[in-house]
Amino acid sequence: MNDKVISFPILADYNTPIKFMIEKMTNYEVRLSPKMTKNTLEIGSKYSPDYACLPFKYTLGNYIETLENGANVIMQAGGGCRFGYYFELQKQILSDLGYNFEFYSLTESDVNGISSIYKTLKNLNPNIKRVRYLYYLLLTFLMIYYMDKLDMYIRKNVGFEINKGSFDRVKKSMLTKFSKTRGFLDLIKTYYYYRKKFKNIALDKPKNCLKVGIVGELYTSMEPHSSYFIERELANMNVEVTRYTNVTFLLITKRFKEKYYLRKIKKYCKFTMGADAMDNVARAKILIKKGYDGIIHIKPFGCVPEIGAMKVLENLCDDEKIPIMFLTFDTNTSELGIKTRLEAFHDMLLMRRGNEK
């Protein structure tokens, strides 16, 4: 085989740090799949089993597009719930379609995530040293952590910017800067520089704006395409949005917060309910305690743990008298339908506020 071209499925803006990490560690070219479109999902669902969950279809679509584009090594993160089994079936489907490629799941070779990624990358680049690997891994983690921190701020304020698109512009330039990071000091400097820049963006934010929290399945929450840009839609209605699901949470904080979360919702849950179900219930509770006006729960069709969480969330929101809306995304979900429901939800929240006064 001639030179290797590595690719991985798109996950919102996390492309930048992941691309950075793989490039630094393997010295091969990384070619991302083309921008996600409706077509991605269409191709993906054509070759997927009927009632597989939606992320499976999106990522399969990603792979096919990127293989057409010239990539010949595919990497996938693997992980909990059904994600861990995706890679084997996707590999089978793709090779039955006649593609020639290598497929790596970062977490397949070992129970321990960090050493597993190391082993996988060692296949691609036998010269990689442990020190170099750890250095770049930490650098990438830090980058993701900073991104998530800034994203929280962006989500809260993007609906109130005076010049439309100023947040997007700054973010874009930040990502380009991040992808050229030279080291820890450089990264920290960049972070503070852009944090200042974000804080300096002119805002027109009323004190008592509507606040909505988004909880739900991780892929749908993080990849805006799969939720039909629900966050942007809400921002356009001048709503402050908070969502806690991000890569930092999945990789690091999840395991430390489990006990704390369980204690928070003792009344409703005794155990963790698989995947992020229990975490989402706890987060909904935290959001309600913080005075949010409404909760939106999003999930792809057929997400078993989240269906379990829905019943609990319903009870929780009934007791606290906070409106909650459940959105399910499927291959045939109409964008307009989602928009209508969001608008109705927004109007309802506004009316509730009026009644309280």
Added chain:
Amino acid sequence: MNNKITIGIPRALLYYKYNVLWQSFFKELGIDTLISPETNYEILENGKKNTMSEACLSMKIYVGHVDYLKDKVDYILVPRIVSLEKGMKLCTNFSALYDILNNTFDINILNYNIDVDKGITEELAFIKMGQELGFGKILSLNAYKAAKKEEYKQNKINYLLQEKRLNRNKTKVLLVCHTYNSNDNLVGKLVTDNLKEFGVDVIYADIINPDGDRLLYKNISKALYWTYNQELLNSIEEYKDKVDGIIFLSTFPCGPDSLVNEMCSHKIDKKMITILIDELSTIEGLQTRLESFIDILRKDRFYE
């Protein structure tokens, strides 16, 4: 000893896997049990009413059974099982079962929790449950051990009966389907009753040899980590040369099945059909599909 209590066991989901274990455990301890009747349309209707519309059919049936039992018994047995072996998992429905039911009904739940990944084995879980019921450690442990022996015996008998069926000279079909579906009145029985009417012998993939090879599934799928699906794949590997065709039966929308059945269809070279049952399935449509599938199998046999 405490007052006489009755424990309700819903005849759905894990019941079909553990009924012998549970019943002999409680019998050893001298506790009465009440088992809900076979699934009927009333139970399904009640289940549908009390679950989210997107939950899988097996879950709806389960909730229906609990609804039936809730006023008739003191406690309802609802286990929570995360993993039965290290590194393995069960469908997340089983880890959420307790909390879902607790949030649906106002009932007393008798619960035991198995999570081998975190060091809680079945034995410990049962001892803890026995203690909750007011029995000592040793008494519970002995009851568990006796029950486990009973369970092993029953499994072995089932397996030997199946072996006998395999040796008969009839058209044979392997039914790949979770235990809780293949034995259910409104899911598996629909299929197996029809097959028996056509004069076909049904080999159940969910009846496993308790002493058999547990790693056969690796031939089909190496990374599989759902225990129950692994057991099914083991059976496929064991029986596939002895049967004429394979039927994959699952309920809508079963998560693990959606991926694993697709994997099988890529890997196994055998006549197969995938049947998906939801709450609206009609019997007529099912009959037609089964009949034509059996006709194809018979035709092959004839020309050989």
